[in-house]
Amino acid sequence: MLEGFEIKGKSENKNHEQAVKEICYNMFLSDFERFKSNPDAFLTDLSKQVCKGLENSAICSKQTSSKHIQNLIIRFMETTLSKVLWSPQDGKNAWEEFKVLGESVYTLYNRKIIESQDDLNDLVKIIVERFNYFLNIAGADMPVEFYQAARNDLTENKLPWLSTEELEKDITSKLDSLKKCLMQGQIKAQAKSVYGIASE
Structure with a gap:
């Protein structure tokens, strides 16, 4: 075409x-x-x-x-x-929207619209970094179902696009950085629900 x-x-x-x-x-x-x-x-x-x-x-x-x-x-x-933002009001849907973005980029790669694995890696990295940023500022306000859905998908390896090879060795992988931010966000959310404050 x-x-x-x-x-x-x-x-x-x-x-x-x-x-x-x-x-x-x-x-x-x-x-x-x-x-x-x-x-x-x-x-x-x-x-x-x-x-x-x-x-x-x-x-x-x-x-x-x-x-x-x-x-x-x-x-x-x-x-x-690089300008994408989610809202705590999205609740569990924020995770679904995150997945849609990643899967869409991965579809473009599989269809050869994105031919370079480096470009794929860069785009996935941007999505993960934006989501990690969202978790850092709003993780305490996210519901338990959000974290459960994320944990289930990651445990079952349902997001192959998160496993794209890193361009540089000895750096934290996109998947590991996401897991870390999800864990920190869940701790903050649990602390807020129990004590009314977000844990630092």
């Missing part, structure tokens, strides 16, 4: 980036609930919209590379995922 295109120059690269960014932003903004409930269909439609938008805007010539479009999508995803 993306074969036979080539970028002409730097100014056109900028136009190209802006067009892809606007298409992705508008779709996520208007249809985020569908992304959460049916990411596969959403990503298929997003791919079609990107291709259609690039053709209609005449930003790229027939030599625009699919590799360049892939890179634009990955950069957009990095920017978008």
Whole structure:
């Protein structure tokens, strides 16, 4: 679908980036609930919209590379995922939404839209870091069911995308850092429910 295109120059690269960014932003903004409930269909439609938008805007010539479009999508995803936040009001659904994000990225990798394992690792790392940040600031306010669901999924290895190989040796894995933050959050939540305060 993306074969036979080539970028002409730097100014056109900028136009190209802006067009892809606007298409992705508008779709996520208007249809985020569908992304959460049916990411596969959403990503298929997003791919079609990107291709259609690039053709209609005449930003790229027939030599625009699919590799360049892939890179634009990955950069957009990095920017978008680095701004993701959850709310304690989401309760157990926060864990489900976290899983949907990771599974969606993993689906893109399996479909070769994300070809590099390094890019996959970077995107998964961003998702985990954002979720760990959420747990650090709101873990005490999360319900017991949230932690039970997370523990069950991790114990049963239901999230293969969390096991993507680390780029650097001797660093804490994404899975281990998530487990640590979940444990700390659960301790804070239990302390708050018993004593009315969050444990440091």
